[in-house]
Amino acid sequence: MRIPILKLHNYLLISIQTEMDDNTAIQFQEDLLSEIHRTGASGVVIDLTSVDMIDSFIAKVLGDVVKMSNLMGAKVVLTGIQPPVAMTLIELGVHLQNVPTALDLEQGLLKLRQELGE
Amino acid sequence: MGLLSCVTINNEWDIVKARQLGRECARDVGFSTVDQARIATAVSELARNIYLYTDSGQLCFEQISHTEQKGMTLVSLDDGPGMDDISQMMEDGYSTSGGLGTGLPGVKRLVDQFDIQSEKGKGTEIRAVKWTR
Amino acid sequence: MLDKDFKSIVLNNSDTIVQKWLAEIDTMKRANYSDSVSEELLESTNREFVNIIFNSIKNQGETEKLQQFAEKLIHLGWQVSYITDGLQVFRRVTIDFILDQSDKVDSHYISELMQQVDLWVEPVIRQLVNEYSGNWENIISLQRVALQELSAPLIPVIDNITVMPLIGTIDTERAKLIMEGLLDGVIKHNSEVVLIDITGVPVVDTMVAHHIIQAAEAVRLIGATCILVGIRPEIAQTIVNLGIDLSKFPTKSSLRKGFITALEMTGRQIVDSGQKDDSIEQMMDSLGGA
Numbered sequence: 367m368r369i370p371i372l373k374l375h376n377y378l379l380i381s382i383q384t385e386m387d388d389n390t391a392i393q394f395q396e397d398l399l400s401e402i403h404r405t406g407a408s409g410v411v412i413d414l415t416s417v418d419m420i421d422s423f424i425a426k427v428l429g430d431v432v433k434m435s436n437l438m439g440a441k442v443v444l445t446g447i448q449p450p451v452a453m454t455l456i457e458l459g460v461h462l463q464n465v466p467t468a469l470d471l472e473q474g475l476l477k478l479r480q481e482l483g484e
Numbered sequence: 485m486g487l488l489s490c491v492t493i494n495n496e497w498d499i500v501k502a503r504q505l506g507r508e509c510a511r512d513v514g515f516s517t518v519d520q521a522r523i524a525t526a527v528s529e530l531a532r533n534i535y536l537y538t539d540s541g542q543l544c545f546e547q548i549s550h551t552e553q554k555g556m557t558l559v560s561l562d563d564g565p566g567m568d569d570i571s572q573m574m575e576d577g578y579s580t581s582g583g584l585g586t587g588l589p590g591v592k593r594l595v596d597q598f599d600i601q602s603e604k605g606k607g608t609e610i611r612a613v614k615w616t617r
Numbered sequence: 618m619l620d621k622d623f624k625s626i627v628l629n630n631s632d633t634i635v636q637k638w639l640a641e642i643d644t645m646k647r648a649n650y651s652d653s654v655s656e657e658l659l660e661s662t663n664r665e666f667v668n669i670i671f672n673s674i675k676n677q678g679e680t681e682k683l684q685q686f687a688e689k690l691i692h693l694g695w696q697v698s699y700i701t702d703g704l705q706v707f708r709r710v711t712i713d714f715i716l717d718q719s720d721k722v723d724s725h726y727i728s729e730l731m732q733q734v735d736l737w738v739e740p741v742i743r744q745l746v747n748e749y750s751g752n753w754e755n756i757i758s759l760q761r762v763a764l765q766e767l768s769a770p771l772i773p774v775i776d777n778i779t780v781m782p783l784i785g786t787i788d789t790e791r792a793k794l795i796m797e798g799l800l801d802g803v804i805k806h807n808s809e810v811v812l813i814d815i816t817g818v819p820v821v822d823t824m825v826a827h828h829i830i831q832a833a834e835a836v837r838l839i840g841a842t843c844i845l846v847g848i849r850p851e852i853a854q855t856i857v858n859l860g861i862d863l864s865k866f867p868t869k870s871s872l873r874k875g876f877i878t879a880l881e882m883t884g885r886q887i888v889d890s891g892q893k894d895d896s897i898e899q900m901m902d903s904l905g906g907a
Contacts, residue, residue, distance in 0.1 A: 389496055418521060418524070419521055422529060422587055423532055447840065449797065449835075450517050450520070450521035451521055452839045453518055453522075456831050456835045457590070457831075458529075458593065459590050460590070467839065469803070469804070469807060470840070518797060
């Protein structure tokens with residue numbers, strides 16, 4: 367199972383809609399980094415609206431992918447994290463600090479534009 | 485008391501299977517969506533621990549009730565290496581696998597009761613109970 | 618056999634016992650809680666009470682009258698100690714009376730007597746107290762529901778800005794409800810900024826701060842920003858003295874200041890339209906023209 371990555375101008379858009387197992391998550395990390403490299407994208411929005419659970423492993427993969435993308439010069443915004451998922455993450459002790467978030471895809475794109483100063 | 489269903493954890497895919505079954509069971513008991521997410525996450529953490537640290541193990545779900553309250557017990561059973569120091573395992577940020585180190589203490593925060601028994605070389609049994617509000 | 622004897626002694630001498638009981642209750646009431654209750658009401662209630670006790674001795678197991686009496690007392694708002702004291706006095710008076718009447722008194726006799734009187738008194742106490750505690754439980758559960766309704770109101774003040782005023786003490790159970798309400802509200806109102814107003818929270822200790830920080834972090838995860846407002850001087854002092862780190866999200870002393878910050882964050886500002894001045898000038902002009 368691979369997660370599709372869409373390109374829009376100099377942004378990459380990803381909507382995660384499958385139940386993520388560990389392999390999918392790792393595969394996604396690799397795919398996204400190579401897409402950033404290939405397209406030279408400056409911003410990435412990962413939309414998690416359809417994700418109903420994030421455990422510590424997936425949270426780590428997401429946090430890592432944000433850091434790695436930043437290293438490659440692309441800003442990442444996570445959008446659409448659902449309230450139950452947010453609460454569970456906080457209780458689990460996962461805070462995803464330094465990871466920018468936004469309510470939905472639209473706000474996420476606005477946030478990217480602000481941060482990139484475009 | 486209630487239905488007992490189990491998943492054997494041998495590979496990564498079984499983690500997904502376990503949390504789907506766990507969520508289904510939580511829905512049957514009548515947990516809120518937030519609590520369903522808590523349970524599915526706890527299941528995922530427990531299942532991953534089995535996958536990472538032991539050759540094989542089982543995760544079982546049981547519906548329980550006490551007077552007016554309904555609830556659910558998660559039981560994680562494995563015959564793995566056991567734990568050296570349970571109190572160390574329960575510290576935030578402790579990890580031997582390079583993970584976030586939030587697994588077990590995180591699970592404890594997600595459920596209402598948490599009990600862990602481990603014997604070096606024999607295996608580990610973890611029981612976690614969650615009650616509906 | 619003895620049971621019958623005791624019963625007949627008590628029932629045959631009910632007038633004397635009632636007199637003694639009333640006399641003793643009267644002295645107790647003087648010392649306790651008669652201030653707010655009228656003399657007549659107290660007397661009539663006392664009589665009703667003692668009648669009910671005798672009734673229950675006569676026909677064991679009659680519960681309806683007891684229930685009515687309990688409901689009446691609850692309605693009047695009398696304390697449960699009125700019942701327990703009254704029955705205690707009845708027990709003492711009755712035992713004293715029967716012992717006075719009897720010529721042969723040995724330890725066996727006394728223990729029989731005590732046992733019998735207890736058998737009379739206990740069901741009455743049990744039922745009346747049950748009625749009372751049932752009433753309390755009812756009140757508590759009603760108040761719990763009321764509290765939950767009060768718990769976390771969410772006010773969408775203006776597009777993308779929502780205010781949640783917190784009032785009262787925050788415990789773990791409430792904190793979870795608050796967090797759920799907060800997050801659902803943010804999604805529902807599409808809020809970019811949420812102002813949590815803690816003016817009405819009496820004490821902010823590490824536990825309360827922890828809950829507020831968790832809520833704020835969860836709000837950040839779903840993509841909005843939390844501003845903590847209503848921080849009074851004493852709260853600021855305790856927060857720093859306890860070593861609580863609130864530096865990760867913005868804080869403001871008042872809801873007004875927080876709201877202005879929230880407007881800035883959502884790219885807006887308050888502009889004075891100057892209409893008031895204009896209309897005053899117009900009025901002056903028209904006056905000058907006349």
